[in-house]
Amino acid sequence: MLMARNTVLAEPALTDKSDPDLVPRLSAEKLATLPPAVTRPRFAPRSLTTGIVHLGCGAFHRAHQALVTQHAIEQTGDRRWGIAAVAMSRPDVVNALRAQDNLYTTLLHDGSEVRAEVVGTIREAVHAPSDHLGVARRIADPRVKIVTLTVTASGYCLSPATGRLDAGCDSVRHDLQCRSNPHTSIGMLVEGLAAVRRGGGTPPTVISCDNMTANGRQLRRAVIDFAALRDDRLADWIERNVQFPCSVVDRIVQPATSTDAAVTRNWLGGLEDRAPVSAEPFLTWTIEDFEGERPAWELGGAQFVSDVTDYELAKLRLLNGTHMLLAYLGGLAGHGTIAEASSDPALRALARQFMLAEQGPTVSLAEPELRRTVDDLMRRFRNPAIRHDMSRVGRNGSDKMIPRVIDAMSDNIAAGRPTPAAALLIAGWIRWFDACGADDAVMELIDDRADSLTELARGIADPHRRASEFLRRTDIFGTLPESARVEREVGDALAELTRDEVATVVRRRLLPEFDKE
Numbered sequence: 135m136l137m138a139r140n141t142v143l144a145e146p147a148l149t150d151k152s153d154p155d156l157v158p159r160l161s162a163e164k165l166a167t168l169p170p171a172v173t174r175p176r177f178a179p180r181s182l183t184t185g186i187v188h189l190g191c192g193a194f195h196r197a198h199q200a201l202v203t204q205h206a207i208e209q210t211g212d213r214r215w216g217i218a219a220v221a222m223s224r225p226d227v228v229n230a231l232r233a234q235d236n237l238y239t240t241l242l243h244d245g246s247e248v249r250a251e252v253v254g255t256i257r258e259a260v261h262a263p264s265d266h267l268g269v270a271r272r273i274a275d276p277r278v279k280i281v282t283l284t285v286t287a288s289g290y291c292l293s294p295a296t297g298r299l300d301a302g303c304d305s306v307r308h309d310l311q312c313r314s315n316p317h318t319s320i321g322m323l324v325e326g327l328a329a330v331r332r333g334g335g336t337p338p339t340v341i342s343c344d345n346m347t348a349n350g351r352q353l354r355r356a357v358i359d360f361a362a363l364r365d366d367r368l369a370d371w372i373e374r375n376v377q378f379p380c381s382v383v384d385r386i387v388q389p390a391t392s393t394d395a396a397v398t399r400n401w402l403g404g405l406e407d408r409a410p411v412s413a414e415p416f417l418t419w420t421i422e423d424f425e426g427e428r429p430a431w432e433l434g435g436a437q438f439v440s441d442v443t444d445y446e447l448a449k450l451r452l453l454n455g456t457h458m459l460l461a462y463l464g465g466l467a468g469h470g471t472i473a474e475a476s477s478d479p480a481l482r483a484l485a486r487q488f489m490l491a492e493q494g495p496t497v498s499l500a501e502p503e504l505r506r507t508v509d510d511l512m513r514r515f516r517n518p519a520i521r522h523d524m525s526r527v528g529r530n531g532s533d534k535m536i537p538r539v540i541d542a543m544s545d546n547i548a549a550g551r552p553t554p555a556a557a558l559l560i561a562g563w564i565r566w567f568d569a570c571g572a573d574d575a576v577m578e579l580i581d582d583r584a585d586s587l588t589e590l591a592r593g594i595a596d597p598h599r600r601a602s603e604f605l606r607r608t609d610i611f612g613t614l615p616e617s618a619r620v621e622r623e624v625g626d627a628l629a630e631l632t633r634d635e636v637a638t639v640v641r642r643r644l645l646p647e648f649d650k651e
Contacts, residue, residue: 157399157404157405157406158404158405158406159233159234159405159406159407159408160234160235160237160238160239160252160402160405160406160407161234161235161237162178162179162180162235162237162254164405165179165237165252165254167403168252168402168403168405169401169402169403171250171401172239172250172251172252172401172402173249173250173251173252174251174252174254175204175207175208175252175253175254175255176208177207177208177211177213177254179216179235179236179237179254179255179257180235181213182207182213182214182215182216182254182255182257183213183214183216183257183277184216184217184218184257184258184272184275184277184278185214185215185216185277185278185279185280185427185429186203186215186216186217186218186278186279186280186281186282186429187217187218187220187269187272187273187278187280187281187282187338188200188217188218188219188220188281188282188283188284189220189222189269189281189282189283189284189285189289189319189322189323190220190221190222190283190284190285190286190289190319191219191220191221191227191228191231191256191259191260192227192284193387193388193389193390193411194284194383194385194387195219195282195284195343196219196238196240196253196256196409196411197240197385197387197411197412197413198343198383198385198387198413198417198419199217199282199284199343199383199419200217200219200253200255200256201240201251201253201255201417201434202417202419202431202434202435202436203215203217203255203429203431203434204253204254204255204434205433205434205435206429206430206431206432206433206434207255207429208434209430209433209434210429210430210433212429212430214277214279214427215255215280215429216255216256216257216258217255217256217257217258218256218257218258218260218272218278219231219236219256219258219259219260220260220261220262220265220269220272221259221260221261221262222262222285222289222319223262223263225261225263225264227259227409228259228260228261229261230408230409231256231259231409232259233408234406234407234408234409236254236256236257236258236259237252237253237254237256237407238252238253238256238407238409238410238411239251239252239253239398239401239402239407239410239411240252240253240410240411240412240413241394241397241398241401241410241411241412241413242412242413242414242415243412243413243414243415243517243519243520244414244415244517244519245517245518245519246519248397248401248519249415250398250401250402252402260272262317262322263317268314268315269316269322269326270316270322270325270326270328270329271326271329272326273322273323273325273326273327273329273330273338274326274327274329274330274333274335276333276335276336278338279338279339279426279427279428280338280339280341280428280429281323281326281338281339281340281341282340282341282342282343283319283340283341283342283343283344283353284343284344285319285344286344287344287345287346287530287533289318289319289320289344290319290320290344290346290352290353290356291303291305291306291318291320291356291360292352292356294533294582294609295609297352297355298355298356298359299320299355299356299359299360299363301359301363305317305318305321306318306320306321306360308321309321309324309325309360310360310363310364313325313364320356320357320360321360323340323357324357324360324361324364324368324372327357327361327368327372327376328361328364328365328368331368331371336426337372337375337376338376339376339377339378339379339424339426339428340353340354340357340376340377340378341378341379341381341421342378342380342381343381343383343419345383345454347446347450347537348380348443348446349380349381350378350379350380350381350422351378351380353378354376354378357372357376357378358372358373377424377425377426379421379422379423379424380421380422380442380446381419381420381421381422381442382418382419382420382442382445382446382449383418383419383420384416384417384418384419384449384453385413385414385416385417385418386413386414386416386514386517386520386522387411387412387413388412388413388520388521388522389521389523389526390409390410390411390412391412394410394412395407395408395410398410412520413520414514414517414519414520416510416514417435418435418436418437419431419435419436419437420436420437420438420439420442420445421436421437421438421439421442422438422439422440422441422442423438423439423440444497444498447496447497447498448497448498448499448507450537450538451493451496451497451538451541451542452489452493452494452497452507452508452511453511454534454538455488455493455538455539455542455559456485456488456489456493456511456515457472457527458527458528458531458534458538458539458559458563459484459485459488459555459558459559459562460472460475460476460481460485460515460527461475461524461527461528461577462528462531462559462562462563462565462566462577463475463481463484463558463559463562463636463640464476464478464481464524465524465528465562465566465569465575465576465577466562466565466566466569466631466636467481467635467636467637468574468576469481469524469576470523470524470576471521471522471523471524472515472520472522472523472524472527473515473516473517473518473520473521473522475515475524476512476515476516477516478637479637480636480637480640480641480644481636481637481640482512483640483644483648483649484555484558484640484643484644484648485512485515486508486512486648487555487644487645487648488555488556488559489504489508489511490504490505490508490648491551491555491645491648492542492543492546492551492553492555492556493542494508495545495546495549495551496541496542496545496546524576524577525577525578525580528563528566528577528580529580529581530580530581530582531563531581532581532582532583532587532607532609532610533581533582535560535563535610535611536610536611536612539556539559539560540611540612540614542556543556543614543620544612544614544615547614547615547616547619547620548615553620553623554623554643555643557620557623557624557626557627558627558631558639558640558643560601560604560605560624560627561601561624561625561627561628561630561631562627562631564591564600564601564604564624564628565628565631565632566579567579567584567587567588567590567591567592568591568592583609583610587604587607590603590604591604597625597628597629597632598621598622598625598626598628598629599625600625600628601621601624601625601628602621602625604624605617605620605621605624627639627643630642
């Protein structure tokens with residue numbers, strides 16, 4: 135089984151400060167003048183019509199879905215799949231793209247090697263708050279067959295307690311009162327779909343590309359919940375007529391830097407690109423099959439399957455769960471990036487043990503494929519050209535614990551398998567609510583529950599009692615089997631992390647076959 139995995143980063147601020155008036159800018163007219171080593175669209179970007187609306191014009195979308203769409207168009211010549219890429223808040227990227235005919239460069243970093251490709255699938259760059267046409271009207275355009283999203287989990291306006299739409303949040307209340315000017319992705323979708331219904335049209339297929347469990351089903355539920363607050367008949371129509379396939383995506387995309395801008399300028403023969411993106415070579419996109427028109431994404435690197443559940447589970451537990459382990463323990467050891475942490479001998483051995491002995495037995499991968507997948511992941515983790523910093527990887531751990539760590543931990547406990555790495559991971563996360571205050575901390579603690587958890591951590595000195603109080607937060611950990619045992623193991627690990635070096639604590643938990651690596 136081929137795996138799909140996901141690591142989605144927020145859009146960074148552009149940091150290159152060169153004067154665009156002094157350097158010629160990337161543009162449609164200059165495509166023909168680019169150096170031969172630069173891959174460019176094998177079609178005229180201006181010949182595309184808009185068939186896709188994408189909510190979330192961030193780095194991940196531009197290094198992933200937009201690039202896959204470009205390769206699909208090149209394979210088929212079908213020009214109907216230009217993208218209206220919508221920035222939900224900040225205008226920086228939109229302004230940069232508009233100034234260069236919506237073109238930009240993707241840099242693929244593999245160690246010391248770099249490949250550059252100019253992407254031309256964004257037909258329109260849209261800043262939602264100032265868009266005179268309105269995102270809902272764009273969604274309702276009969277030529278638009280697909281709506282995709284990368285707005286992060288918070289963009290779905292879900293209640294952590296129920297998993298349903300949080301009807302009480304300010305942004306949802308605003309969108310219910312101001313239908314013509316929605317602020318949220320959910321409000322935009324519902325207003326657009328309502329317009330399709332009024333016009334008797336065929337609704338677009340809506341595809342979540344965010345890193346959430348059953349992302350299509352969660353999005354569908356949020357949209358229907360919102361629609362029901364407006365009109366039960368609209369909610370019923372959406373439920374019967376709109377497809378929300380789940381998808382699983384993966385490519386590590388790093389924040390843009392001034393170095394990237396300089397590298398891009400060199401590749402482009404001196405042309406300025408104010409919106410480059412940098413990523414690793416690895417890319418997958420697994421999509422639940424659906425009816426209706428769509429780009430030939432399978433020719434661009436995607437795959438269509440009947441059910442993404444196994445792919446999603448493998449991604450969440452092997453890639454994302456191990457990222458959490460490396461972030462929290464690597465950060466405590468002073469490593470600033472995943473590449474640094476996975477090059478640490480003790481942490482590298484623990485990561486392999488975690489994937490092969492704990493997470494791996496809980497996913498549907500045969501032993502040879504599991505080992506190949508783990509080897510591939512370890513190579514990706516160690517890519518020194520990708521600066522995957524700990525604050526981005528480790529943020530919002532309280533929302534990620536159950537799908538990425540606890541579910542597998544529970545499966546292992548039920549099967550009688552030990553879980554030393556998972557217990558140490560949890561202890562590392564708890565430890566950060568103290569460690570983040572240190573002057574030399576390499577990780578910024580970003581978590582929606584940070585205030586209450588920091589107060590809890592600092593109010594309890596005894597590590598075992600602190601572990602117990604954290605683990606009793608069912609909103610974070612659910613209901614753990616053999617809770618007394620888990621609390622003891624996490625408490626032991628937390629006590630050790632408080633007094634000993636991380637490498638020493640890790641070595642105590644390595645199985646002999648991994649300690650030799």
